[in-house]
């Protein structure tokens with residue numbers, strides 16, 4: 772379940788675990804957010820996962836970060852794309868994923884899960900994942916050509932024609948399931964960045980005027 776905490780960050784109860792700190796930012800300025808010392812990426816709508824070790828600031832190009840370094844925040848910036856935060860309380864490592872339609876078509880969230888397993892020995896069965904606010908099914912119209920790329924996870928999209936409403940959060944939830952994350956360990960915010968102009972930036976609504984919301988996670 773997602774909730775707005777007393778600092779003004781959205782959080783998932785699934786990630787409220789002792790070894791982890793996390794938050795999904797909104798369009799409002801919050802004291803202390805984003806965390807000053809965070810590793811981020813030059814985001815390129817790819818399926819590239821980068822391991823953060825010590826450095827902060829922009830540490831490379833890609834769309835997902837993983838780390839096991841205590842105290843090092845990893846963060847992604849979004850405005851309609853989905854921010855996805857993942858934690859492994861057993862091996863103490865985390866991931867932050869930026870998933871738009873291109874990254875989702877490249878299964879970036881599953882690639883982040885795979886890299887947590889290879890790099891830190893994570894078992895996907897131990898992971899908790901929270902899919903944050905993004906443009907939701909109600910507002911996310913895409914071409915049939917784009918929609919058909921998601922037929923593996925949403926079979927009815929195989930026959931898509933014309934304009935289609937895409938549920939990118941559900942696509943990513945199903946990719947997480949396929950990667951071995953248990954159903955009860957996946958939380959979806961369901962908040963729509965396009966509908967909720969009071970809380971969120973939306974690239975589709977505001978175009979170049981849109982700011983970016985920062986979502987991050989850290990091993991304590």
Ligand SMILES: [Zn+2]
Nearest residue numbers: 909910963966
């Ligand atoms: Zn909406």
